[in-house]
Amino acid sequence: MIESFREAFGRALVELGEENPNIVVLDADVKSSTKTAYFERAFPERFIQVGISEQDMVSMAGGLAIGGKIPVVSAFAAFLMRAWEQIRNTIARDNLNVKLIPTHSGFSDHMDGSSHQCLEDIALMRVLPNMTVVVPADAPSVPVLLKQVIELEGPVYMRLGRDHAPRVYDSPKLKLGKASVLRKGSDVLLVAAGVMVSVALETARKLEERGISAGVVDMHTIKPLDEETLLRLAAKVDLVVTLEEHSIHGGLGGAVAEVLSEKMPKRLIRIGTTEFGRSSRDYFSLLERYGLTAESVVKKVEVMLT
Amino acid sequence: MSEALDPRTKLQSMLQPVNNFHLESSETCLEILSAVLEEKGEKDVVILSKGHSAPAFYVMLHEMGLLSDEELYSFADIDGLPSHVIRGLPFIEVSSGSLGQGLSVANGIAMAKRMDGEEGYVYVILGDGELDEGQVWEAAMTASHHRLDRVIAIVDRNYFQLTGGTEEILSKEPLADKWRAFGWEVMGVPNRKEELKKALETAKKLGGRPKVIIARWEV
Structure with a gap:
């Protein structure tokens, strides 16, 4: 059982590499951390080491895409953002078939602290025309979504954490661009992405004990957002809550707020961060500190509904 | 009417209505583009990394009969030729305008070609x-x-950048030594078409490492 985002990614990439000889992988000297080292071992001739230079890596991936390859670029999410302008001006502007798949997003790199934790990337990627933004909820989701990401023609940002990936699915049947409805509810709708999908499920169970009926949606594709499913489910409840391991500004919460305020004004709580992280010996202390736990969300929902 | 004009005059006349937009850096790029486009084989790729020399590139396309007078003089008009080159124009595989990215893209294209056993050089023009x-x-x-x-890079060594001389803003010299220290084959030539074409011919024959031609603007 793989319960790690990066392990799931590293292995899935090798499997897809067997099927599709056009996949090439670029690395900025973090292959052992991102697990693209597995791809290097399997296909050394399709693995390109650029050294610690994310900007060069992203633009080079653009060149490889122009040359007909399907380049997969991986790094720590925070440091891939160093190449945001290259992503904007070359990859997104020219609609190149480059797959940007970082690991270590959110708080998942707990030890390394605020420099390495990435709480802004969804906002930075979502704002770019042509870019698709995907955030898998758990390890089994990774190969399912990765296959579709590779098959999709055009630039994609697929955001992964490091190891902690509590299981949501046994054998997920996920479709890129289509929200996955995990639970129906009549009082509250919890819309979550990434690790926070499991927190949303736990929140829903706790709310149920308190007599509050909560639905849960895994919004694994943040752009394009499945507005149809969101609006259909939001219509049935009084309160919508977004949950993400990311800033409440511009990410999933921002995307949902934009849709609801224009099409179906509704009370909304955005669960996420508003400040930089900090180093911690364990990951869960960070989730607790920043209010990303079921207990914390339950309290906020109760306050809002009473 | 512009048929009779030489490229430099054509450039000046197309840029006159737009306040001489990047006129100087386009003037110094004319002979370089001319040499590269004449040398370019069918499998070769050209990247204009200094995308602000787009006007010079359009003049070359006009010289080759690929742009009409009307198109040439539509430069930077809202539905006309874009002020910096974009993917989709003849010969342009990648958009530019933001500096510093073209060489990385060239490397990627060259790498893809090598993986596929395809022929062709990748010329990249840098400021x-x-x-x-x-x-x-x-x-x-x-x-x-x-x-x-x-990969064959050509540096438009015109000794000027936006707000002053290159050595005053941020020293480039010793420029050839820098490229050499980075493992490149370096050639320095005057920025004139025939000399540039000769240097390109030589560069194509040298294997084993990437090549840079420093094209010196001599007034």
């Missing part, structure tokens, strides 16, 4: 001011490390 961008030197390391000997 000397553009060399301030750190990414150029990241890419210079990548090209030599991976022995991308199909």
Whole structure:
């Protein structure tokens, strides 16, 4: 059982590499951390080491895409953002078939602290025309979504954490661009992405004990957002809550707020961060500190509904 | 009417209504583009990394009969030719305008060609001011490390950047030594078409490492 985002990614990439000889992988000297080292071992001739230079890596991936390859670029999410302008001006502007798949997003790199934790990337990627933004909820989701990401023609940002990936699915049947409805509810709708999908499920169970009926949606594709499913489910409840391991500004919460305020004004709580992280010996202390736990969300929902 | 004009006059006349937009850096790029486009084989790729020399590129397309008078004089008009080159124009595989990215893209194209056993050189035209961008030197390391000997960079060494002389803003010299230290084959030639074409011919024959031609603007 793989319960790690990066392990799931590293292995899935090798499997897809067997099927599709056009996949090439670029690395900025973090292959052992991102697990693209597995791809290097399997296909050394399709693995390109650029050294610690994310900007060069992203633009080079653009060149490889122009040359007909399907380049997969991986790094720590925070440091891939160093190449945001290259992503904007070359990859997104020219609609190149480059797959940007970082690991270590959110708080998942707990030890390394605020420099390495990435709480802004969804906002930075979502704002770019042509870019698709995907955030898998758990390890089994990774190969399912990765296959579709590779098959999709055009630039994609697929955001992964490091190891902690509590299981949501046994054998997920996920479709890129289509929200996955995990639970129906009549009082509250919890819309979550990434690790926070499991927190949303736990929140829903706790709310149920308190007599509050909560639905849960895994919004694994943040752009394009499945507005149809969101609006259909939001219509049935009084309160919508977004949950993400990311800033409440511009990410999933921002995307949902934009849709609801224009099409179906509704009370909304955005669960996420508003400040930089900090180093911690364990990951869960960070989730607790920043209010990303079921207990914390339950309290906020109760306050809002009473 | 513009048929009778020489490229430089044509450039001046197309840029006159737009306040001489990047006129000087386009003037110094005319002979370079002319040499590269004449040398370019069917399998070769040209990247104009200094995308602000787009006007010079359009003049060359006009010279080749690929743009009409009307198109040429639509420069930077809202539905006319874009002020910096974009993907989709003849010969343009990648958009530019933001400095420092073209060499990395060239490396990627060269790498893809090598993986597929395809022929062809990748010419990338850089500005000397553009060399301030750190990414150029990241890419210079990548090209030599991976022995991308199909990459041929041409530096438009006109000694000027936006707000002053290159040596006053940020020293480039000793420029040839820098490229050499990064593992490149370096050639320095005057910025004249015939000399540039000769240098390109020579560059294509040298294997094993990437090549840079420093095209010196001599007044």
